[in-house]
Amino acid sequence: MSGSTVRGRISTRVGSIAESATLKVDARAKALKAEGRAVIGFGAGEPDFATPDYIVDAAVEACRDPQNHRYSPAGGLPALKVAIAEKTRRDSGYDVLPSQVLVTNGGKQAVYEAFATLLDPGDEVILPAPYWTTYPEAIRLAGGVPVEVFADETQEYLVTVEQLEGARTERTKVLLFCSPSNPTGAVYPRDQVAAIGEWADDNGLWVVTDEIYEHLTYDGAEAVSMPVVVPSLTDRCVVLNGVAKTYAMTGWRVGWVIGPSDVIKAATNLQSHATSNVANVSQHAAIAAVTGDLEPVAQMGVAFDRRRRLIVSMLNEIDGVMCPMPTGAFYVYPQVKGLLNREFDGFTAKTSAELAELILDRAEVAVVPGEAFGSAGYLRLSYALGDDDLTEGVTRLQKLFEASNSR
The missing domain is CATH 3.40.640.10 (Type I PLP-dependent aspartate aminotransferase-like (Major domain))
Structure with a gap:
């Protein structure tokens, strides 16, 4: 319009915000599940336990x-x-x-x-x-x-x-x-x-x-x-x-x-x-x-500790993955640079974001790429999910990436 200033529909302040990567991954995993796909989600940091x-x-x-x-x-x-x-x-x-x-x-x-x-x-x-x-x-x-x-x-x-x-x-x-x-x-x-x-x-x-x-x-x-x-x-x-x-x-x-x-x-x-x-x-x-009593919290902690040890052990069996043992929260943060620029199932991932897409599409496992956390070349997996799903999910990763050692 003549004599007026053209302004954007969305403010620069809000338009520059990136969507929560963890919630985005979790939402896509849930959408795929709703379509009937057997997706296992390691994305959201959400305990699988019911509130006491x-x-x-x-x-x-x-x-x-x-x-x-x-x-x-x-x-x-x-x-x-x-x-x-x-x-x-x-x-x-x-x-x-x-x-x-x-x-x-x-x-x-x-x-x-x-x-x-x-x-x-x-x-x-x-x-x-x-x-x-x-x-x-x-x-x-x-x-x-x-x-x-x-x-x-x-x-x-x-x-x-x-x-x-x-x-x-x-x-x-x-x-x-x-x-x-x-x-x-x-x-x-x-x-x-x-x-x-x-x-x-x-x-x-x-x-x-x-x-x-x-x-x-x-x-x-x-x-x-x-x-x-x-x-x-x-x-x-x-x-x-x-x-x-x-x-x-x-x-x-x-x-x-x-x-x-x-x-x-x-x-x-x-x-x-x-x-x-x-x-x-x-x-x-x-x-x-x-x-209240912290006993339910302690019980959850026992389960998280068990899952922590299991997921680290299983991830470290994958050639190209280096997963440190965390001592807090309920996440692992493996370095996966050894999986980049290698062909898996006919696809090569150049970034950890592309790797996360590959994992979801080919293994039906949802993980969050390190780019979301300011560190490319990593993945975040939450182990706040059931033991069976954890084992099945990482087993799928092992099969996709041809684990170096058999379980």
Whole structure:
């Protein structure tokens, strides 16, 4: 039109966001299953266990209370905020007040609101890679700039202080830290957590630390909370967590942010306009979860540990695959560069993204390529699925790639 400015239909900010790769893979696997194909999905990080009965019972009871049919405080039910503060003290030794807690609609909202509250346009966030797919998109949505620092399998996927310092500039404001890690399952030892926290503190940086896999560790590994080992950092530290992974509650959508009171107040203001309160029934279920017996969690951990050992053993039988043994979460992150540029079943994959397509099309197995996590040449497989499906799925991979050793 004459004299007018032509504008795009979709904003640049939202149009530049990449679709969640893990959800994309999971959706395609489910669509193929609906078509009658026997697809086995290693894509989504979702425990195959049912939510424990005592948690479901609490939700059923909450449904019957008319008080829960109404709006409640945007920042979370007071009883849940108290329970989260007590749970945090119990599980990690971090002493916080209920006023330092914001209850969110799942962990993803916690991630976004943390960055939206802390970042101004152009602020840089140091992002260790491989990283969870949502981190860089949430940083960009908040106006920030992700600065990737890569640690490969030779470093056990653990970044060093020297690497972090090499990435720091005058625009750096935040370090993102995740241990146990999605996608690698790596767990930082206590001394390395302390060293990284002290480095951040010495340089006046904020730390956003994601602790959602805190209860899923193996082989004596310990999930260490950074503000506990570096107390001087607490005024510039934001802790993210939730019930999804620990209690098999991915669909209940309850996460939280813990931080300095001014940050939590500002993030709560944001949430009051974005979504208002988290569903009250889900919040009551979360109260039951975080105050309840951890025995169901321990039982799930035994199953995950068994599957962890099995999947690593089976993947390492494939010529061209190098799969480290993770010590946390429920993912393996094999390096698969030895499978690239080789012909399998009449097809050659040049990238791990193409390899994932090959695996889905020819073996009917859904995996997530490393490109989604900032590291080409890798695949992520979740072992949070049944033992039989796990064995069948990796067996299909072995057959497709002609495993070097027979089982």
